Amino acid sequence: MILNEEQQLLKDSAKAFLSESAPISALRAMRDAGEDHMPELWTKMSEMGWPGIVIPDAYSGLEFGYVGAGVVLEEMGRALALSPFLSSAVVAASLINQLGTEQQKEKYLPGIASGELTAVLAADETGYFDLSSIETTATASGDDYVLFGNKRGVIDGHNADLLLVVTGGDEGMSVFAVESGASGISCETRLIVDSQRAADITLDSVTVDGDALLGTLGGASDAMEFTIDVAAACSAAEMLGISIETFERTVGYLKEREQFGNKIGTFQGLQHRAAQLFAEIEVSKSAVLAALQALDSNSEKRSVLASMAKAKCSKVVRNATEEGVQMHGGIGMTDEFDIGFFMKRAAVCRQAYGDYHFHADRFASLRGY
Amino acid sequence: MENLETFRQYTRDWLEANCPEDMRQPMRSDEDQCWGGRNWVFKSEGQKLWLERMAEKGWTAPRWPTEYGGGGLSGSEAKILGEEMARIGARRPLSSFGLDMLGPALLLYATEEQKHQYIPDIVNGKIRWCQGYSEPNAGSDLASLRTKAEDMGDHYQINGSKVWTSYADKADWIFCLVRTDFDCPKHEGISFLLFDMASEGVSTKPIKLISGTSPFCETFFDNVQVPKSQLVGTLNKGWEIAKYLLTHERTMIGGFGLAGGGMKGMGQIAAAKRGKKDGRLRDASLRAEASSFEIDEMAFGLTIERITDETKAGQGTGASSSILKMYGTELNKLRQELLMAISATDALNFDSDSKGALVRSWLRSKANSIEGGTSEVQLNIIAKRILGLPA
Ligand SMILES: Cc1cc2nc3c(=O)[nH]c(=O)nc-3n(C[C@H](O)[C@H](O)[C@H](O)COP(=O)(O)OP(=O)(O)OC[C@H]3O[C@@H](n4cnc5c(N)ncnc54)[C@H](O)[C@@H]3O)c2cc1C
Ligand SMILES: Cc1cc2nc3c(=O)[nH]c(=O)nc-3n(C[C@H](O)[C@H](O)[C@H](O)COP(=O)(O)OP(=O)(O)OC[C@H]3O[C@@H](n4cnc5c(N)ncnc54)[C@H](O)[C@@H]3O)c2cc1C
Numbered sequence: 001m002i003l004n005e006e007q008q009l010l011k012d013s014a015k016a017f018l019s020e021s022a023p024i025s026a027l028r029a030m031r032d033a034g035e036d037h038m039p040e041l042w043t044k045m046s047e048m049g050w051p052g053i054v055i056p057d058a059y060s061g062l063e064f065g066y067v068g069a070g071v072v073l074e075e076m077g078r079a080l081a082l083s084p085f086l087s088s089a090v091v092a093a094s095l096i097n098q099l100g101t102e103q104q105k106e107k108y109l110p111g112i113a114s115g116e117l118t119a120v121l122a123a124d125e126t127g128y129f130d131l132s133s134i135e136t137t138a139t140a141s142g143d144d145y146v147l148f149g150n151k152r153g154v155i156d157g158h159n160a161d162l163l164l165v166v167t168g169g170d171e172g173m174s175v176f177a178v179e180s181g182a183s184g185i186s187c188e189t190r191l192i193v194d195s196q197r198a199a200d201i202t203l204d205s206v207t208v209d210g211d212a213l214l215g216t217l218g219g220a221s222d223a224m225e226f227t228i229d230v231a232a233a234c235s236a237a238e239m240l241g242i243s244i245e246t247f248e249r250t251v252g253y254l255k256e257r258e259q260f261g262n263k264i265g266t267f268q269g270l271q272h273r274a275a276q277l278f279a280e281i282e283v284s285k286s287a288v289l290a291a292l293q294a295l296d297s298n299s300e301k302r303s304v305l306a307s308m309a310k311a312k313c314s315k316v317v318r319n320a321t322e323e324g325v326q327m328h329g330g331i332g333m334t335d336e337f338d339i340g341f342f343m344k345r346a347a348v349c350r351q352a353y354g355d356y357h358f359h360a361d362r363f364a365s366l367r368g369y
Numbered sequence: 370m371e372n373l374e375t376f377r378q379y380t381r382d383w384l385e386a387n388c389p390e391d392m393r394q395p396m397r398s399d400e401d402q403c404w405g406g407r408n409w410v411f412k413s414e415g416q417k418l419w420l421e422r423m424a425e426k427g428w429t430a431p432r433w434p435t436e437y438g439g440g441g442l443s444g445s446e447a448k449i450l451g452e453e454m455a456r457i458g459a460r461r462p463l464s465s466f467g468l469d470m471l472g473p474a475l476l477l478y479a480t481e482e483q484k485h486q487y488i489p490d491i492v493n494g495k496i497r498w499c500q501g502y503s504e505p506n507a508g509s510d511l512a513s514l515r516t517k518a519e520d521m522g523d524h525y526q527i528n529g530s531k532v533w534t535s536y537a538d539k540a541d542w543i544f545c546l547v548r549t550d551f552d553c554p555k556h557e558g559i560s561f562l563l564f565d566m567a568s569e570g571v572s573t574k575p576i577k578l579i580s581g582t583s584p585f586c587e588t589f590f591d592n593v594q595v596p597k598s599q600l601v602g603t604l605n606k607g608w609e610i611a612k613y614l615l616t617h618e619r620t621m622i623g624g625f626g627l628a629g630g631g632m633k634g635m636g637q638i639a640a641a642k643r644g645k646k647d648g649r650l651r652d653a654s655l656r657a658e659a660s661s662f663e664i665d666e667m668a669f670g671l672t673i674e675r676i677t678d679e680t681k682a683g684q685g686t687g688a689s690s691s692i693l694k695m696y697g698t699e700l701n702k703l704r705q706e707l708l709m710a711i712s713a714t715d716a717l718n719f720d721s722d723s724k725g726a727l728v729r730s731w732l733r734s735k736a737n738s739i740e741g742g743t744s745e746v747q748l749n750i751i752a753k754r755i756l757g758l759p760a
Contacts, residue, residue, distance in 0.1 A: 001675040002682055251756050265758040268749075274758065275751035279692045286671035308664050364660040369636035369650040 001289055003071065010064070011071035015078070017048065022081035024338045030082070031195040037159050042083050046115025051089035054230075056097065059109035066090075066230065066295035070237035070288060077241020080345050082196060084118045086234055087156060091353070092119035092164055094230045098223035099175055099215040108162065108177065119162035119177070121227070122151040122201055129354040131224065134168030136203065138176060138217070145213060147176060147184075147206040155352065157199030158187050164214070165203065171218030182206050194345040229303050231353035232310035233291035239313040239349045240288050243281050243320040246342040250274070250324045257329075270327060277316075277323055284309075284316045304366050307359040314356040317346045376446055380453045387422045389415030393458045395629070398726050399733075402464040405494025407541045423462040424493040430468055433476065437488035444681040466535075467491030467498040469621040471544050474614040478561075478602040487563065499566070500618075501531040501545035501588060502611065509746050511546075512555045512608060516590065518547035518562060525549075525562065525600070527570075527593040533740075537573040537586035540566055544614075550605050561607035564595045580732035581721070615742060619694035622741045625734075626669050626697025628704075635659040635666075635704070639711045655710065662700075662707055669700055688754045695747035698737035705731040 003011065021044055030038055045051065053069045055061020062068075069090050076085065093112045096119070097105060111117030123131055136149025147165060157163065163185075165176045178185070184206035189197040215223065251274060254265030264270060291309035294302040321343035325332040332339050350356065392415050396402065403409070403416050411417040423429050426440060431447040433439025442450065472491050475484055490496040507514040516529030527547060537543070542565055550558030566573075570593040575583040602610050628634070633641075636659040640650045650656035676689045709716040709731050716731070718724040738744040752758045 001671065001678045002684065251758070254758060263759045266760060271752035271756075271758050272745070272748040274756055275695075275748040278751055278756060279696050282692055283665070283668045283672045283696065286675040287668040289675065290671045305667075308667050311661075311664050312668050360657065360660045360664065363664060364636055364656055365649070367634055367636050367660075367663065369634075369640040369645065369656060369659065 001286065001293070003067070003289075006064075007067050007071055010068055011075060014050075014072045014075040017044075018075050018079040018081050022076075022079045024080055024341055027080050027082065027195070027341060028338075036189075036191075036195065036197040037084075037156060038082050041081060042115060045083055045085065050085060051093075051115040052113035054090055054097075055093050055109050055113045059097075059105055059113060061093075061109065061113040066233065067289070067292045069234055070292040073234050073237040074241035074244075074288075077238040077243075077345075077349075078245035080194075080242070080341055082194075084120070084156060084160065086231075086238065086352075087120050088112055088118040088160065089115075090234050091121055091227060091231045092162070095121060095164055095175065095223060095227040096177070096214060098226050099220060101215070104177070104211070104214055117162060118160045119164055120154055120157050120160035121166070121231075122154050122157060122163045123166040123224075124154075125150055125152055127152050129351075129358050131166070131173075131228075134166055134173065136165060136167045137169050138167040138174060138213075140217075141207070143210045144207050145176065145210070147178065147203045147208065149203050151199075151201040151203070153190075153198045154201055155192070155198050155348070156196055157201060158189050158197060163201065166220065166224070169218075173220040173224055174217050175214045175220045175223070176208055176212045177214055178203075178206060178208055178212060182208065192348060194341075194348045196348070225303060228353065229291075229306035230295060232306040232359060233288065233295055235349055235352050236284075236291060236306075236309040236313040237288050239317040239346060240281070240284055242342055242346050242349065243284065243313070243317045246317075246320045246324040246339065246346075247274075247277060247281060249339060249342075250320075250327050253328055264327075273323060274327075277320055280316045280319065284313045287312045304363060307354075307363040307366065310354065311356050311359040311363060314350045314359070318350065321346045373445055373449060377449050377453065380450055381456075383426075384453055384457060384459060387419075388454075388457060388459045389419050391415040392419040392460045392462070394460075395458060395632070396460060397723065398730070401460070403460075403462060403494070404464050404497055404536070404539070406497025406539065407495070408539065409494075409497070419460070420462045420494050427492060429463045429465075429494065430472060430492045433472065433488065433492065437476075437484055438492040439488070444677075448677075463494045465491065465494065465497065466500055466540075467496065470500060470614050470618045471498050473617045474544075474561075474610050475601065477613065478610050483563075483598075483601065496541045497536070497539065499534050499537045499540035499543050499588075501534055501537075501543045503531060503533045505530070505532050509743055511611070512559065514546055514548060514559065516545070516547050517551075518549050518560060518595070520549075521594075524597060525595045527562070527564075527590040527595060529590055531588040531590075533576070533585050534573070534588040535585045535740075537566070537588045538575055542566060543571075543588070544601075546607060546611055549607075553605075556608045558605050559607040559611065560604050561601045561610045562595055563599045563601060564593065568593050568595070570594075578733065578736070580729040581719070581725075582729070582733075616690040618741045619690040619747070622737060623690065623693030623695075623697030624673070625737055626666070626693070626700035627673065628666060628670070635662050635707055635711075638708070642711050658707060658710075662703055665700060666704070669696055672696075688750055691742075691747040691750040691754075694741060695738075695744045695751070699744060701737050702734050705734040 049062055052061035053064045057063040096108050138145040138147050163178045163180050165178050167174045184204045186202045188200045192198050257264045287309040291305040294305045324339050328339055331337050391413055427438055428440045431440035431442045431450050435441035504514050518525040518527050545562050547560055547562055548558050549560040570591040572589045573586040575586050577583045639655050639659050644651045716727050719728055
C-alpha cells in the first residue's frame with residue numbers, strides 16, 4: 001500500500017502547481033468579487049491534462065486511474081482549489097464511461113478530458129442523497145424522451161454544460177445526458193457556505209432524443225453504484241487533504257502562539273488532542289488509499305471500502321477543522337484569518353455524495369446488517 | 370525464492386500437509402495459546418507438532434536470518450506466509466516475548482556469540498522470556514528505575530525488585546533493565562541484562578488481576594549473580610536498547626486492534642444475537658455503533674498494512690509504533706465494550722468456565738492501554754517526537 005513512482009510524481013507536481021496557482025488568497029479574492037467559480041484555474045488545470053486523469057486513452061484521457069485522481073484531489077483539498085475536477089472529470093466521466101455506448105463515449109469523453117466540456121451528476125432530489133426514491137420521470141414519445149422533475153443542490157450545476165439527469169420510475173434508474181441550455185430547464189441557485197453556488201434544477205417537459213439516454217432504460221443501477229463509490233472515495237481524498245492542511249497550520253500555530261509565558265504547544269491538554277488527531281489522519285490516509293486502489297482494481301470490496309473511506313474522512317475532517325478553529329482561539333473565528341475557510345469547505349465536502357450517516361448506513365448494509 | 374507465486378503454492382501445500390486439524394480452530398481464549406519454555410505442558414499433540422514443524426522451518430520467526438534458526442523470508446514472502454496461514458485459520462504456533470520483543474533487539478544490539486546462544490531457542494520455543502522493566506516507582510517514568518547491578522569483577526550482582534512482570538513465575542529467563550550508574554542523568558546509567566530466572570536469589574509473587582487470573586508478578590532480586598557475558602550492548606547505554614524493544618512491543622500490542630482470525634464482524638455478531646428486521650440489525654443504535662466501530666477497525670487494519678509496506682520500502686516513521694499502540698488498544702477496548710453490550714445481562718457471568726470468558730476478556734482489555742506504556746505516554750511521544758511540540 002504505497003504510491004508508485006508515477007503517482008508520487010503526479011502528487012508532487014499537483015502540490016507545486018496548486019501552491020503557486022491556487023493559494024487561499026485566490027479563493028478569498030473570488031469570494032470578495034462575488035464570484036462562485038474559478039474559470040482561469042480550470043483552464044490551467046486543463047492545460048496540464050488533469051481532466052483526463054481517469055478517462056481511458058481511447059477517449060483522449062490519460063488513463064491514470066483513481067489513485068491518480070485521488071492524489072490530485074488530496075492536494076486540491078489542501079489548497080481549497082475550486083474546480084469541476086471531481087464533479088465533471090471524475091464523477092460524471094466515470095458514469096458516462098460505465099454506462100455509455102461507444103458512440104456516447106466518443107461524443108462526450110474527449111471534451112471532458114480536454115476540460116472544454118463540463119458535466120455534472122444531477123441525481124439527488126431530497127437534499128440528503130437519498131437515491132432510493134427518485135421521482136424524476138422520462139416518458140418515451142416516439143424516438144424521444146420527455147423529462148419532468150426537480151433536482152436539488154447540484155453544486156456548481158449552473159456552470160456545467162451537460163447535466164447527467166437520473167430518472168426513476170417503474171423501469172428502474174436511468175441516466176440522460178441533457179444539455180444545460182435545453183428548453184424546459186430552469187435553474188435557481190443558492191449561495192453555499194464555501195462561496196460556491198448550489199443549483200436547484202427544474203426539468204419541465206424537457207425533450208431529448210433517444211441518443212441522450214446513456215445505456216438502456218432502467219439499466220443504470222450498477223453504474224450508479226460504481227459512480228457512488230468513485231464519488232465517495234475521491235471526495236474522501238479531498239477531505240483528507242483538508243484535514244492534513246488544517247492540522248499542519250494548527251500545529252504551526254501551537255508552536256508560535258504564547259500565553260501564560262509559554263508556547264501554547266507546551267500545554268498537554270492541547271498536545272494530546274493534536275496527537276490524537278494526527279493518529280486519526282494517519283488512519284484516514286490508509287482508508288483513502290485502499291478505497292482508491294479498490295476502484296482501480298475493481299475489487300469486490302470496492303463499495304465497502306469507498307463508504308468506509310467517506311465515512312471515516314467525514315468524521316476526521318470535522319474533528320480537524322473544529323480543532324483547527326478552537327486551537328487558534330479568537331483569531332480562528334475571524335473572517336480575516338484563513339482557517340475558517342477550511343471548516344467551510346469541509347462542511348460542503350462532508351455533504352457531497354452522501355454524508356457520514358449515508359455511508360455508515362450503506363457500509364452496514366453492505367456488510368450484511 | 371525468486372517467484373512469489375511458486376512460494377505461495379509451496380507454502381499452501383506445506384501448510385495443508387503440516388498444520389494439525391486442531392491448530393486450525395479459532396482460539397477460544399488466551400488459554401489456547403502456546404508459550405513454550407522449559408516447563409511447558411502442551412495442551413494437545415497437535416499443539417506440540419505444530420510448534421515443532423514450524424520451528425524446524427524457522428517460520429515461528431519468518432523474517433529472521435536462517436543462521437540463527439529464523440525463516441530467512443523476505444517481507445513479501447512473510448506476508449504470503451501470513452496470508453496462507455490466515456486462509457486456513459492456522460493458529461500462531463508460538464506466543465512469545467522472545468519473538469515479539471527480545472529477538473529484534475538482540476538482532477540489532479547483541480554480539481555474534483550472544484545471537485547464536487539466545488536466538489535459536491527463541492525460534493524453537495525452548496526458552497520462555499519475561500520482561501523486567503517496570504518497578505513500583507518506575508512505571509510511565511521508566512527511566513527512573515532503581516534496581517541495581519554492581520560490578521563485582523567477574524560478574525554483576527543484582528538487587529532490587531520489579532513489578533507487573535508478566536508470567537515471571539512461568540518464564541525461564543528475563544531481559545532486565547538495571548541501573549549501573551547512579552551519578553548521572555537518569556537515562557544514561559541504565560544497562561540491559563539477560564539472566565536465568567532459576568538463578569539463586571530470584572523470587573516471584575503472583576498478582577491477581579481484576580479479570581481473576583494471575584498472569585503477572587512481583588519479582589525480587591536478592592544478590593543475584595549474573596555473568597558479565599550476559600550484558601547486551603554497552604554498559605550504561607541500555608536505554609537505547611530498551612526503547613528499541615518497546616517499539617516492537619508496542620507494534621505487537623497495537624495488533625490487538627485487529628479483528629482476531631476467524632472472528633465475525635461486530636455487526637454480524639450483533640445481528641446473530643439481537644436479530645434483524647427488514648434486513649437490518651434490529652437495534653438501530655447498536656447498528657450505528659457497530660458500523661462506526663467496523664469502519665475504524667477496517668481503516669486501522671489498513672493502516673498496519675500501509676505502515677508495514679512503508680517500512681519495507683524504507684519510508685517508515687520511527688514513532689509509528691506509538692500510533693499503532695494507542696489506536697489499536699483503544700479500539701480493542703471499544704470492541705470488548707460492544708461485545709459486552711451485545712450480550713447484555715448474559716455478559717455479566719463471571720464463572721471460571723467458558724461462560725465467564727467474555728467478561729474476563731473485557732476486564733483484561735482494560736490493561737491494553739496501560740501495558741507497554743500507557744495511551745497517555747504514547748500521545749506524549751507523538752506530540753513531542755512526531756509533531757515536534759515544545760516541552
Ligand atoms: C465571538 C467572540 C466574542 C468575544 N467577545 C469578547 C468580549 O466581548 N470581550 C472580551 O474581552 N473578549 C471577547 N472575546 C475574546 C475571548 O475571550 C478570547 O478569544 C478567549 O479568551 C481566548 O483567547 P485568545 O483568543 O487569545 O486565544 P489563546 O489564549 O491564544 O488560545 C489559543 C488556544 O490555546 C488554548 N490554551 C491557551 N492557554 C491554555 C492552557 N493554559 N492550557 C490549555 N490550553 C490553552 C486555548 O484554549 C485555545 O484553544 C471574544 C471572542 C470571540 C471569538
Ligand atoms: C497486564 C499488564 C502486564 C504488564 N506486563 C509487564 C511486564 O511484563 N513487564 C514490565 O516491565 N511491565 C509490565 N507492565 C507494566 C506497565 O508497563 C506499566 O503499568 C505502565 O508502564 C504504567 O506504569 P504504572 O502502572 O506505574 O502507572 P503510572 O506511570 O503511575 O501512571 C498512572 C497514570 O498516570 C498517567 N501518566 C503518567 N505519566 C504521565 C505523563 N507524563 N503524562 C500524562 N499522563 C501520565 C498514566 O498514563 C496513567 O494513566 C504490565 C502492566 C499490565 C497492566
